[in-house]
Structures are given as C-alpha cells and as structure tokens.
Amino acid sequence: xxxxxxxxxxxxxxxxxxxxxxxxxxxxxxxxxxxxxxxxxxxxxxxxxxxxxxxxxxxxxxxxxxxxxxxxxxxxxxxxxxxxxxxxxxxxxxxxxxxxxxxxxxxxxxxxxxxxxxxxxxxxxxxxxxxxxxxxxxxxxxxxxxxxxxxxxxxxxxxxxxxxxxxxxxxxxxxxxxxxxxxxxxxxxxxxxxxxxxxxxxxxxxxxxxxxxxxxxxxxxxxxxxxxxxxxxxxxxxxxxxxxxxxxxxxxxxxxxxxxxxxxxxxxxxxxxxxxxxxxxxxxxxxxxxxxxxxxxxxxxxxxxxxxxxxxxxxxxxxxxxxxxxxxxxxxxxxxxxxxxxxxxxxxxxxxxxxxxxxxxxxxxxxxxxxxxxxxxxxxxxxxxxxxxxxxxxxxxxxxxxxxxxxxxxxxxxxxxxxxxxxxx
Ligand code: AMP
Ligand code: GLY
Numbered sequence: 531x532x533x534x535x536x537x538x539x540x541x542x543x544x545x546x547x548x549x550x551x552x553x554x555x556x557x558x559x560x561x562x563x564x565x566x567x568x569x570x571x572x573x574x575x576x577x578x579x580x581x582x583x584x585x586x587x588x589x590x591x592x593x594x595x596x597x598x599x600x601x602x603x604x605x606x607x608x609x610x611x612x613x614x615x616x617x618x619x620x621x622x623x624x625x626x627x628x629x630x631x632x633x634x635x636x637x638x639x640x641x642x643x644x645x646x647x648x649x650x651x652x653x654x655x656x657x658x659x660x661x662x663x664x665x666x667x668x669x670x671x672x673x674x675x676x677x678x679x680x681x682x683x684x685x686x687x688x689x690x691x692x693x694x695x696x697x698x699x700x701x702x703x704x705x706x707x708x709x710x711x712x713x714x715x716x717x718x719x720x721x722x723x724x725x726x727x728x729x730x731x732x733x734x735x736x737x738x739x740x741x742x743x744x745x746x747x748x749x750x751x752x753x754x755x756x757x758x759x760x761x762x763x764x765x766x767x768x769x770x771x772x773x774x775x776x777x778x779x780x781x782x783x784x785x786x787x788x789x790x791x792x793x794x795x796x797x798x799x800x801x802x803x804x805x806x807x808x809x810x811x812x813x814x815x816x817x818x819x820x821x822x823x824x825x826x827x828x829x830x831x832x833x834x835x836x837x838x839x840x841x842x843x844x845x846x847x848x849x850x851x852x853x854x855x856x857x858x859x860x861x862x863x864x865x866x867x868x869x870x871x872x873x874x875x876x877x878x879x880x881x882x883x884x885x886x887x888x889x890x891x892x893x894x895x896x897x898x899x900x901x902x903x904x905x906x907x908x909x910x911x912x913x914x915x916x917x918x919x920x921x922x923x924x925x926x927x928x929x930x931x932x933x934x935x936x937x938x939x940x941x942x943x944x945x946x947x948x949x950x951x952x953x954x955x
Contacts, residue, residue: 537599540895540913541820552835566894605631618842643786656700676708718803730846731793740822759946760825866939872909
C-alpha cells in the first residue's frame, strides 16, 4: 500500500519512521516533509496549507491511507475533503478539529459533557473584557480563541499583565483574528501531562501518557515553546489514572460530539493539569503532539498503519495496544533565537549518528539539505529519542547522542526526564 503523510515536523518524521516498519506499506509519500523525512519517504514540495495542491497530489499518488499531522489543515477541513473523495484518512474533519481550532467551542463541549476544566469567560469586546478584570482574582490566564501556533496563551499574575495581554490581543492584534475573541480563564495549579487517545468515532484506545516540557530553559524558565522535550510513560500517571482520564475526559467529549452529529477519527490529545481536585483539561488538540509523538511511538509495539486504518474505518475495537517496557526520553535541539525568532542555514554536524547508536532515534524537524549537508531550517531542528530500561539510562543515552550534534547557536534543555530519573534512585 502507498501512504501519504501531511506535515513537516519531528512528529511527522516519527510517524513516517514507524510506518516504514509496517508490513502493509510499500511506499511512503510526504508533503512537504523535510531533509530527514526524505530518507524514508518520497517528499513533495507542497506546503500543508495548500489544500488544492494536497488534493491534487493525493489524486496523483492514490494512497491507501492519508495521515494529516498538523492542526492547521485539519481545521481547514482537509480531512473532510479527502474523505469526500473516497480516501481513508487518519485525522478528524473540520468540525471535530474545532476542539483545537476554537478554545471557546472546546469549552462549550466540555461544559455540555461535564468534563472538568478551568472556569472561564469569553469576550469579543475589548472594553467588556477590560472591565471584567476588576471583578476577578489573580493569577488568570488570557487565551486567544483561535489557532496561534502555541503562542496565544498568557498567564497574568496581576492586573497590569492582564491589561497588557488584552491590549496585545485586541489592540495590537498580536495573534491576528484569533485574538479578537478571547477567553479569560481560572489559573489551574498542579503538574501537567498529556494523554492522547486513538479514536474511530466510537472506540477509544489510550496511548501511554507523556510529559512535555513547554518552556525554553531548564527548571521551566523563559517563554513557552512548541515543546523542548518529553518522556513517556509518566510515573505520576499510572494506568488507573489514565483510565479515569479517558472516562472523565475523552469518552464524554467524543459522546458529546457524536450527539451533535460530529465524528472524531484520529488522535484526541488532552493537555491536562493534575490539580488537587483531580485532572482538569487545559486544552484539546485534534492531532498527535510534538514532541509527545517522538516519545510515545518508539515504545509502541503495534503496526501503526494497521491502527491508523482501523481509526479511518471504524474498526478500532478489534485492536489492543502493546507497549515496550522500556522508557523513552526525547530531547529537542532548537536553533538560535528560538522561540522568539529562529535561525536558518546553519550547518549541522554530527548527524552521522543517525541509525548508528543503538536505542537512539534521530527525528528531523526544521532541517534542509544543500550540497549533501544538513542545515537548520526552523526553530525546533531535531528531536533525539532514546529507549532504555530506566529513565536514568534512557536519559544518559539521549544526552550522549545530543552531545554528538553540533551547530552554531544550538540550544537544548539539560533537565529533560531528570525528575523521573531521580525518582528511580
Ligand atoms: P494551551 O495552549 O491551552 O495548552 O496553553 C499552553 C500552556 O499554558 C499550558 O501548557 C499550560 O502550561 C498553560 N495554561 C493554559 N491554560 C492554563 C490554565 N487554565 N491554568 C494554568 N496554566 C494554563
Ligand atoms: N507538545 C504540545 C503540542 O503538540 O501542542
């Protein structure tokens, strides 16, 4: 079978590498892909925002499965368009993708479904939002309703910060149209974790939980990023808690969508805060997480293509997930200036390690190739994942590999999985 993967990040490289191990697959295509993905897949230079271009490519390749990685084309309805043409698609349609595309819609669904989440108010008028601030206690969280590439969330400790946040949404228009519709939320306290689950519209199969690191610097300092590292599983989230989260979050959400005539086929990702009152939803994503995928998929024993086809076909109930006992630690290497800016065109040395270090996977995110050399081509450049019997050993293996990579201005966190590794002492 031919398969087509849409996207160009580390997440898509991890999906492509796992698909390459499937006995069902003869040929993997990717649009647009990146320099690393081109080692396992035929890359087509069509951006994932070019919906007519992707449709044309799909017709040309005629794949047995299309996997849509990023949220933007999912929210644009690429899943519906391809399904309408008769293709088997892993990824929800536009209405279900609005769980990520509109934080206000996600809240509405959660409230109707009784899913625990932070209390909130929604505003489309600057003055009304500003006057609301005098009636609340701080800290609070200001969120742009629409997609803002992980940047539209501001935690305000006090009034002046909240006023600045509202001004940047409504007046400066820092998040474009996404910021003209704003949620002001209660600030939740606790540990965060990500619980992703495969869904075929009815059956829900939880993936093992993952711990993302959102801030750029060690000890969770500095601005938020797309994610600087990850580990899986999460000792703090044992399987009974995963089951509780599936029953209190994923199942009622999928059921509420179904009640509205909306089917979710793909991955439903719940970003959660483990509060003193139990797990509460911070956000939904309608897709695999990045870098969660790079820490989850290396531990999956099943054939990923079989599972994705089952999601597309509605036959997930016939499957059971199997996991390696080993722990996985993923370290992101980012370019100079990330997350405020990013640097392109720096030569990356040391990538000869790819495929040479046992237990290590190198996933490309922002890379390009020129004259046989890999160059940086974005904020997050590489994700290095390592498997081992303990977090301590997986961590050592991952950082050993990271130490062999060199490029100007490279930055990475030194504390990924330090906490669970200490817990093993
Ligand atoms: P989101 O894109 O909604 O996941 O928000 C990005 C990050 O902001 C989350 O990973 C949390 O660290 C933080 N965050 C979002 N909402 C809240 C909240 N209600 N309380 C505390 N932190 C939050
Ligand atoms: N790692 C967070 C995300 O994929 O949105």
